[in-house]
Amino acid sequence: MEYSARNQLKGKVTGVELGAVMANIKIEVEDPNTITAVITKESAERLGLAEGDDVVALIKSTEVIVGK
Amino acid sequence: MEYSARNQLKGKVTGVELGAVMANIKIEVEDPNTITAVITKESAERLGLAEGDDVVALIKSTEVIVGK
Amino acid sequence: MEYSARNQLKGKVTGVELGAVMANIKIEVEDPNTITAVITKESAERLGLAEGDDVVALIKSTEVIVGK
Amino acid sequence: MEYSARNQLKGKVTGVELGAVMANIKIEVEDPNTITAVITKESAERLGLAEGDDVVALIKSTEVIVGK
């Protein structure tokens, strides 16, 4: 299946921090850039996210703000 | 001023397409990755976005989906 | 690949309306519910969305507002 | 009052999980589909969300990703 979301950045998980409801995931997309994703704890557990995992950060284009 | 949004990717504008209300901005953040941002036409014009501009793509961490 | 976004509603495309930059996609997820998705025109064209297509509407849980 | 958000799915709350700041709400919109909504704990408490409540999941069309 292919998704309409244009922005798909490949990276590696470098940190997983679980809260009661949410989880903070660090994804190194390319040195020195790190993407922070906040997802539900249940999704983090369902995907079994752990350091070293190869993942994709998916971002819809309407969510991107441009600064100049 | 510093913003809470963690994800700030530096890049260069490689395309600006204006519609009646919205605008599609292409930002090459690092070869071969391109970020697509959809913003209002008025913001694209207010910032004077043009090919070659150095810009930042700002993305709130709650907007990022993780795929594995 | 599996995604963190929990909400994945299966449906059928019942309408595609293209603007200059954006596209309005109607997805019948289950009679009588219709989901409206606004995506970029380029994504609509890349996916070749047309009436009758079987698709999935993917929605991150942080984007859902609850009314009672 | 009527809202611009097009997507309004009626359902019943089947789960409420409170964290320190956020809350995870499960809404059965139609068997077998369940919508997960993450809202603030204070909103969950203000609405008094509990299992069995009839609710509406409200989703803006720009937040929907299409997969095909």
Added chain:
Amino acid sequence: MEYSARNQLKGKVTGVELGAVMANIKIEVEDPNTITAVITKESAERLGLAEGDDVVALIKSTEVIVGK
């Protein structure tokens, strides 16, 4: 019906600009602040938005970025 979205700013419509798919709505929430909302053209037409209308801008708290 009451919604989980905490941020509900009352204002008056001061501008409506229709594109093919999207619409840009200006809402003066309190002099000198103006909120810009981008919604689908069909929602703008369904609500019959016009200058002078009393409206509410509804914003989920997860969508707000803080700058300091």
Added chain:
Amino acid sequence: MEYSARNQLKGKVTGVELGAVMANIKIEVEDPNTITAVITKESAERLGLAEGDDVVALIKSTEVIVGK
């Protein structure tokens, strides 16, 4: 640096509540309006948000729902 996000409301922090992963920030933008922002705890700490701080609430126009 200037950002494409049109909606920038000035206010004062009136509450900071930290969870394990997320933080709930109250911003009084103008009596009697209060904006609630949910950001990551790490961003709240990085910005050193505390009651009395002068801040800006930044909201992309595609995130605003209009009620009439």
